[in-house]
Amino acid sequence: MGSPRVAVINSDLLQQRILAESLERLGFEVVLNVPAARMTLALIRETQADAWLVTVRDDDEVCGESFDSLLDGEAPVLVGMDDAPDNNCTSFLRWEKKLLTKLRDLTDTPAPAAEVSQVPWAQKQHREILLPAVFADDTRKLPLHIFVLGASLGGPEAVKEFLDVLPEGLPVAFVYAQHIDQRFEQALCQAVGRHSAYQLKNVENAAVLAAGEVLIAPVSTTFDLVGLDRISVGTSPWDGPYGPSIDGVIDVVFNHARQRFGCILFSGMGSDGAESISALPEGTDIWVQAPEGCGNASMPESAIHTGKVTFVGDSYQLALKLVEHLKEKWTENYERKPDHQCG
Known part of the structure; x- marks a missing residue:
């Protein structure tokens, strides 16, 4: 051979x-x-x-x-x-x-x-991440959580690694903000989603963001989430030198999702995302890719310097953290007995 x-x-x-x-x-x-x-x-x-x-x-x-x-x-x-x-x-x-x-x-x-x-x-082989049994029979469409995935230089590779190891069936949706030339906005779905169980899709006005989907934030114009996770396409350009603005995407998703919000920043140049992270409430789920494994570490490092980051790991560790986190939240919201029933 x-x-x-x-x-x-x-x-x-x-x-x-x-x-x-x-x-x-x-x-x-x-x-x-x-x-x-x-x-x-x-x-x-x-x-x-x-x-x-x-x-x-x-x-x-x-x-x-x-x-x-x-x-x-x-x-x-x-x-x-x-x-x-x-x-x-x-x-x-x-x-x-x-x-x-x-x-x-x-x-x-x-x-x-x-x-x-x-x-x-x-x-080195990462062990398979299994779908927790609590999600096996879940048929609801609205996601329990919506996580922003933010990245720039070196980001597509890291985000792909993260999505590829996630088990199918988690009650989560993602909004993926990737600094990229507008010409490759459509191709990003194929490049990153090639082996993932999660469906990557570009913005369509009035579409509903469902569990198991990854929405690619548009490069040239803003968007919003309204009602029951419905997408509303805007006409204004993003603030700042890059599109999409990760700060802007964080603001949009947090203002809509609130208690369902989470954010993971991957490899990238610059400090996009750090300003919005600084304004988020203490204890918000803000995780970053470990700087030593990034193609460019300045974006996750800038987030860490805000003091708001609650977890740091490589793509596999971030995926494992998400699965464990969703299981814990599900148990808190749907399975934990009220105190008066105990004993």
């Missing part, structure tokens, strides 16, 4: 070179290494790849039809992997190990026996 074949789409010449060198050193065959502007339908069809490694920047000229075709293809696509640091940087080895783990998972490539002692992280 030959080496797994990887196609690279990246418009940064330095990143192209580093990726090619790393992939070859890690035992992969680089069958394509081109900028985003060359990602055409014809090129996608003629490239025989076991996996695609795609980085698209705001100023890249990309054909949306080509990108959609790539996501709909049989070969898995890794989108949102953070840029490689300089190979003299102390974090380079950690980045390279992360890349290797991701591509091995995508291509079902086992780690050679000789590597087990050198890279034990490649053998």
